[in-house]
Amino acid sequence: MRLLTHNMLINPMKGMEGAFPLKLFPTKVTKEEVKFNSAFIVNLLPKIDYKALQYAATTVGIKDLPSELPKKIDQEEHDALLKKLHHILLEVHVEEGKLVCPKSSREFTIKQGIPNMRLNEDEV
């Protein structure tokens, strides 16, 4: 599970709107290279919840993200920053661990990089 996906993931249970981001407890993390596409990252940034990304990055040991993103991103000027964000969003994989809903404390395990978001019958 990439950190990009973690940035989009919410608890699908009823009444859990706003329970974001899911708390991340990784036990196994890997890195895999992905081709850098500057334009893609620039277009992606408005969608990213930056605070949630900073949180997720610290859980996998990345602490050197800037405290906030520049208001206007320029592909050339901010090349280094974009490459760093590319790495954090797309190249870091949480293989094992768990996600915990901040509201209900419901746990979702991550195995082989796949979070188990299946709900029990009484949770639907």
Add this chain to the structure above:
Amino acid sequence: LDIGCGSGLSGEVLSENDHIWVGVDISKAMLGVAVEREVLGDLVYADAGDGLMFRPGSFDACISISAIQWLCNADKTSHIPKRRIKAFFVSLYRCLRKGARAVMQFYPENAEQTSMLTNGAQAAGFSGGLVVDYPNSTKAKKYFLCLVAGEPNTRLDLPKAMDDDGVEVPQDTVLFTSSKPERRKKYARDKDGKRVPVKSRKWIVKKKQSARLAGKRTKSDSKYTGRRRGPKF
């Protein structure tokens, strides 16, 4: 977003086209195969009928191959198909950014399933329509639900359906509207209050539209539709 991504066949096509994708599937076994194949997309083990688990506006597009027909089945006594279909389409509409498109190929068992899905999509706020390739072939016939998450009545240029010789069929495209469906009256009254046949032209046109939504081959409407036929001789 790839709904029912399974072993990642469709996902590989997405990756080949340089898309970053997330796949959702209800089968642990199929996802296991996808992991073995080292697909590049992220996988989520979940039931789409429970409602999708992503923030609003997360995705730029959605595809689905041979998956959403399973929403029409009730695999457990607790499942109510219409409720699952609603949960799916409402959450999908929310997860897509404004103007994003979703194209879903599915295998309906019957016209009722097609109706359930198209109505579910429409009720969730999607515009778009149904495209049926090779409508005359039992083997090659394929249904595609082509949707856009936009304003009501957003015009979506539906892809033209294919027919037997690989030639595009100039069929009527099926478009959703946001007008409320009319209640069918048992008896109609004209302006003098006289009882008048119910099967007016208006009624016939409406019936044909619902046949189109169910994926049936229907002649296009013209000035002759519902016109009084003169004496035979």
